[in-house]
Amino acid sequence: MRKIDVPEQVRSKARAAGAGSWLDELPSLVAKVERDWSLSVGSPFSGGTEAYVAQATLADGTPAVLKLLLPQDGDLSQEVTALRLTNGKGCVRLLRDDETLGALLLERLGRSLHELSLPIEQRHEILCTTSARVWRPVTDSGLPTGAEKGRWLVDFITATWEELDRPCSERAVDHALGCAERRIGAHDDERAMLVHGDVHQWNTLEAGTGFKLVDPDGLVAEAEYDMGIIMREDPRELLQGDARERSRRLARHTGLDETAIWEWGVVERMSTGLLNTKDDLQPTGREMLAVADRVAE
Secondary structure, eight states: OOOOOHHHEEEEHHTTTOHHHHHHHHHHHHHHHHHHHTEEEEOOOOSOSSEEEEEEEEETTTTTEEEEEEEGGGOOOOHHHHHHHHHTSBBBBEEETTHHHHHEEEOOOOOHHHHHHHOOHHHHHHHHHHHHHHHHEEEEOOOOOOOHHHHHHHHHHHHHHTTTTTTTTHHHHHHHHHHHHHHHHOTTTTTOOOESSSOOOGGGGTTTEEEOOOOOOOOOEHHHHHHHHHHSOOHHHSSSSOOHHHHHHHHHHHHOOOOHHHHHHOOOOOOOHHHHHTTTTTTHHHHHHHHHHHHHO
């Protein structure tokens, strides 16, 4: 059995999750997928943490990407549902999947938006345009709603803030929880649509003359949720000047409600800041919580 080169971040995440046996079995898993799907697997991509992601080539020479999720993230149902609903429009095209193996075969895209090092205003315009290609009405998808995600975020923020011995002010937490409750209350099944759920520059890749998103969380929510993800990113910029100018800019690009964008940003910034602090992903965790403190004043 050939040796599999696993990026250190993925290896560390697997060990921390008690999935050391998955690492041991990964060469056999890759070999099985190669046999079953008639493809060859090449070098892994760097930058991921939740899955082993590698170059793949189909029998006819078509380039593709193989994604094997860590066992604790092995439920592919939301991601697969979102990819099937978008069918290659806005999101990467799904070529094949096996939920039992935690495996996805995807079209191969180009460089990430992060690698292009574009000015932040240009990045935001691309993120808005690409996100809008995902948004569409869906019925009976089985995906979680924005209200359900909001309630999950409330529970996560409350528990994790205490677990980490209160790494930011109580006022900031109360502000985030208040924003979350308002977004939960504002959920409207008639207005809700498919959203990606994790729109940022590492998940946005070149696709021909445009871009596509990868790794969708898959939610049925107000479109402003996706803009809230953009609000939480690049915290250093928000520590200077008027933090709300970003939500106004995103609202202008999309025609969406600025207050909803702002409030989802407050919630996502707090939850991600706490998660990054828990996972020791610094300085981003500290910076996000510093912005949370600032906007709550």
